[in-house]
Amino acid sequence: MTYLAVIDRGYRGTLEAQFFDALYGVLAFRGQLGTIDLVLRGTAVTAAVTAESAPPRLKLAGLPEITAPDPRASVATLVEEGVAVYVDRHGLTALGLDEDRLLPGVRCVDSTRLALSWDTYQHVWFL
């Protein structure tokens, strides 16, 4: 089976997601689902861009440190594993981000044009 997974909402909460964000889902499920190509859109595009600083840690009294999602690490792993990762140019521009800060192996595209390739996938899922 071939899947095109589209993520168009970024950070969904440190406590809410912890380690299990949408990108973890792609990593965890691709073994059984088969080929998954990934498109990052909207606020999710930042997962494909080198962060300018490390995100702050969540500190709540009486709790151990919460493992926050690390979307950039997840994207890097996906690329290493041969997953095609596309980031939407429009989304980068909207957030004032440059293509020169993209993580290695991520392809910058017009994701609307990519819709014309939806025929080639058995499933197109917006996560």
Add this chain to the structure above:
Amino acid sequence: MAATVARRHWDLLIVLTAPPHVNDALTTALRLAQAVLDQGRTVRIWACGYNTMLTQESLGDRKPAHLLDPRVVAPSAAAVIRGMIDASEKRLAWIVCTACSAERGAGRHIPEVRLRSDARLAATVAAADRTVYIGGA
């Protein structure tokens, strides 16, 4: 020769991940399921995320009382789902993702639903002619 197990095939699988009570995703998904059932077809719903809490036995049959009009009886989500399954003549099935259920401490589920590991997601997709994935978890 080993016996083969006949796996049932379904017309539609709805993978429901959008959390309930944020908007009308659940209402919409169930309306779609009912419309497909009304065509004489078969539907499976895979409940993910907080949708796994909808089929707990602890919900009982009714929602809390209408304080302003005690005559109003509002069925619980579990009762709605049970009713739809019972009326479907085995053409509707509801699957609860065990990982999501365990994460949310969703307790005992009504007997009408099936619990399934997320390791079975691909097989469940393959068992349907069409899959609609409702994201938003």
Add this chain to the structure above:
Amino acid sequence: MTAPTMSYLLVESQVGHASERFVGDALALAAAGGRVRLFLVADAVAAAVRGASEPVAAFTAAGGELWVDGFTLAQRAIPRRVLADAASVVDMDRVAAELTAAGTRVVWH
């Protein structure tokens, strides 16, 4: 670019920027000659109001078919007379028939 071979039923349930991008996907498919039905449901029904959404207007101008959920419109008390001329109010039976038709790809946003 060849026209898409599949018939598409794109379901939009949200509003906002991400929703506009999804409608943009619908537009791209329609403009390429594909048969595309965009079904607005839940909060997205507001985009069917005349003049409310430029992306939706562009989609219908490109030959896309705009469907709007009648049940949802009624629940939100949005009268049909305020909808764009190109909007067809449908019920879920119609959606179910389209969704289960051979050769139809369903993508839900």
